[in-house]
Amino acid sequence: MPAINAPMRSNWLRYFLRRNYRTIIAFAMLVILFIAYLLVYPGRLSDQFFCAWANQGAGLAFAAVGQTLVVLTSGIDMSIGSVFALTNCIASVFLNGDLYHILIALILILGAGICCGLINGMLISYTRIQPIILTIATGAVYYGIALFIRPVSGGSVSEALSDALTYNIFHIPTSLMLLFGTLILFWVLLKRTKLYIGIYAIGSSEKSAFMSGVKVRQAKVAAYMFSGLFASLGGLFLSLQTLTGDALIGNTYTLNSVAATVIGGTALAGGTGAIFGSVIGSYLLRTLKGLMFFAGIAPMAQPLFEGIVLMCALSIGSIRLLGMKSKIEIFR
Amino acid sequence: MRIARNPALVSLSGTVFVMVVGGIIFPQVFSLNYLRQQLQIASFLGIAATGAMLVILIGGIDLSLPWVLTAAGIISCTLSGRGVLISIGAGLLVGLVAGLANGLGAAILRIPSIIWSLAVNFIFLGICVFITGGFMPQGHPTAIIKTIGIGRTLGVPNIILFWCVLSVYIILTLGQTRFGRFIYAVGQNEKVSFLSGIRTRRIIILIFVMSGICNAITGIMLSGYSNQAFQAMGDPYLIPAIAAVVIGGTSISGGSGTYLGTVIGVIFITYLSSLLSVLQVPEAGRQIFFGVIIIAMTLSYSRKKEER
Numbered sequence: 001m002p003a004i005n006a007p008m009r010s011n012w013l014r015y016f017l018r019r020n021y022r023t024i025i026a027f028a029m030l031v032i033l034f035i036a037y038l039l040v041y042p043g044r045l046s047d048q049f050f051c052a053w054a055n056q057g058a059g060l061a062f063a064a065v066g067q068t069l070v071v072l073t074s075g076i077d078m079s080i081g082s083v084f085a086l087t088n089c090i091a092s093v094f095l096n097g098d099l100y101h102i103l104i105a106l107i108l109i110l111g112a113g114i115c116c117g118l119i120n121g122m123l124i125s126y127t128r129i130q131p132i133i134l135t136i137a138t139g140a141v142y143y144g145i146a147l148f149i150r151p152v153s154g155g156s157v158s159e160a161l162s163d164a165l166t167y168n169i170f171h172i173p174t175s176l177m178l179l180f181g182t183l184i185l186f187w188v189l190l191k192r193t194k195l196y197i198g199i200y201a202i203g204s205s206e207k208s209a210f211m212s213g214v215k216v217r218q219a220k221v222a223a224y225m226f227s228g229l230f231a232s233l234g235g236l237f238l239s240l241q242t243l244t245g246d247a248l249i250g251n252t253y254t255l256n257s258v259a260a261t262v263i264g265g266t267a268l269a270g271g272t273g274a275i276f277g278s279v280i281g282s283y284l285l286r287t288l289k290g291l292m293f294f295a296g297i298a299p300m301a302q303p304l305f306e307g308i309v310l311m312c313a314l315s316i317g318s319i320r321l322l323g324m325k326s327k328i329e330i331f332r
Numbered sequence: 333m334r335i336a337r338n339p340a341l342v343s344l345s346g347t348v349f350v351m352v353v354g355g356i357i358f359p360q361v362f363s364l365n366y367l368r369q370q371l372q373i374a375s376f377l378g379i380a381a382t383g384a385m386l387v388i389l390i391g392g393i394d395l396s397l398p399w400v401l402t403a404a405g406i407i408s409c410t411l412s413g414r415g416v417l418i419s420i421g422a423g424l425l426v427g428l429v430a431g432l433a434n435g436l437g438a439a440i441l442r443i444p445s446i447i448w449s450l451a452v453n454f455i456f457l458g459i460c461v462f463i464t465g466g467f468m469p470q471g472h473p474t475a476i477i478k479t480i481g482i483g484r485t486l487g488v489p490n491i492i493l494f495w496c497v498l499s500v501y502i503i504l505t506l507g508q509t510r511f512g513r514f515i516y517a518v519g520q521n522e523k524v525s526f527l528s529g530i531r532t533r534r535i536i537i538l539i540f541v542m543s544g545i546c547n548a549i550t551g552i553m554l555s556g557y558s559n560q561a562f563q564a565m566g567d568p569y570l571i572p573a574i575a576a577v578v579i580g581g582t583s584i585s586g587g588s589g590t591y592l593g594t595v596i597g598v599i600f601i602t603y604l605s606s607l608l609s610v611l612q613v614p615e616a617g618r619q620i621f622f623g624v625i626i627i628a629m630t631l632s633y634s635r636k637k638e639e640r
Contacts, residue, residue: 127627127631129627129630129631130583132393132584133574133575133626134627134630137630140623140626141619144616144618144620144622148617151615151616258447259450262444268447300461300465301458303454303458304455307452307454307456310451311437311448311455314441314447315441321441321442
């Protein structure tokens with residue numbers, strides 16, 4: 001936060017930069033990585049290339065957006081990976097056949113995500129168990145249900161739907177349109193409600209938010225519910241890519257969604273950040289993976305490299321410490 | 333209601349309940365042999381949970397457990413030909429380096445440990461994969477490690493004795509020393525602790541180093557127990573370790589909790605998973621049961637105060 005004695009010139013740009021510097025750094029990194037990716041990509045830069053790139057990040061981006069909404073309330077959702085697994089398993093059983101059946105399956109999948117999120121939100125706001133431990137526990141339950149549906153990997157997902165949603169229309173990848181269409185619609189609608197202020201207010205100070213008349217429980221339940229919904233969208237999209245069901249599929253998504261959220265500029269302490277930063281964070285992580293693959297880095301060295309880059313990305317946020325005059329400021 | 337709010341008692345009664353239920357179905361649960369075997373398995377989780385608990389006490393979390401554990405196991409096994417000291421020393425060094433990396437990130441760079449330790453975990457995963465090429469690492473643990481990991485003294489597995497010694501050390505440190513007080517103080521409120529003259533950054537780094545070394549010890553001992561180190565050997569330990577700490581009544585936001593609670597939490601989780609596998613509950617049911625139990629047990633005590 002800017003100090004009180006900072007000159008309050010109505011400098012919009014400066015204020016914007018100061019408020020969003022982490023997101024801007026992440027975006028700059030994404031652009032650099034993407035250019036590097038284009039340079040090392042061995043094949044022709046066709047539509048398929050952009051589709052593949054867009055598809056790789058879409059699932060994680062959905063997960064990260066859900067995670068961000070929860071993190072904004074200074075909570076955390078560790079059950080996202082399990083919701084991915086659950087929706088993937090449901091999709092592999094039901095998401096097939098004609099339009100009617102596919103519609104039913106879509107309702108089932110999104111409904112399952114919303115239910116998982118609602119359960120998380122209700123339990124957290126009414127029992128006051130810490131979010132991290134509660135969502136680990138409910139995550140185990142959802143994963144268990146996914147295993148019940150599909151003890152071993154298998155099943156199939158409608159290829160027609162997959163073709164419709166993972167290619168491109170007018171040279172623009174459908175997945176990107178889907179992602180941004182959903183997010184812009186969601187964000188525009190959310191911004192018009194009290195819920196928007198509520199989610200940010202809880203993250204800054206739950207007590208003050210309550211005193212100011214924010215419906216704390218309602219806002220928390222809503223945040224977790226949306227997290228579940230977006231996780232199910234991510235799981236659905238992932239199913240369209242893998243075309244099969246596997247309960248183990250979600251494992252990496254929980255913590256990757258947290259990483260994408262933080263890299264995108266949302267503070268884990270809550271109260272600041274935005275969902276579009278997390279989309280940038282997700283694509284940054286995925287582009288890095290693709291870049292390493294095509295840059296010819298030995299496959300065995302890739303995880304190490306990925307870890308180092310993740311560390312560097314996280315450290316950038318610590319630049320703010322340099323500007324602090326008093327040691328007290330570093331404790332929030 | 334006071335009993336219901338005492339975490340150690342709740343998890344103790346939970347453990348007794350699980351044992352009684354298990355005993356009714358399978359009488360051999362009460363046999364000395366079964367008890368010894370379960371405590372032996374619990375010891376590894378116990379050592380890992382010790383590090384997890386210390387970090388949670390200062391309000392952090394150490395997610396680098398799985399691959400620090402694995403890396404320590406792999407490196408100590410790979411170097412077992414070069415002598416006992418080098419083998420064990422290299423394993424512990426892994427823990428020290430990991431702890432330093434975690435601690436510096438949390439204390440100096442002020443990055444939330446939940447994400448920073450995850451990056452550290454990635455790095456150690458990368459190192460393991462890079463060194464071994466993703467294959468089963470060669471080499472077996474040295475004789476001393478095997479003696480501690482799987483050997484017995486007067487019928488008691490050595491690893492249980494090791495855990496007991498560690499427990500006494502931790503209980504004394506937390507309860508009787510200034511350092512112990514400082515740990516709770518930092519966990520309660522770091523700003524106030526700093527203003528009271530505690531070198532909070534030093535404490536945080538030290539705690540993460542202790543956690544790293546606990547993870548490394550678990551890895552080395554586990555390699556002694558199974559006579560080899562293998563990829564991802566630490567993966568099944570992260571969530572149970574955190575769950576044991578929380579079930580044992582340590583507040584996940586830091587600043588309160590007893591080590592005795594963690595010990596009981598570890599034993600509870602070990603017994604519970606043993607009972608579920610004896611009952612041949614499928615993996616799906618086990619996961620669901622596990623989740624429900626954690627919610628039910630934390631419901632009674634590990635809740636935030638109502639902030640209004």
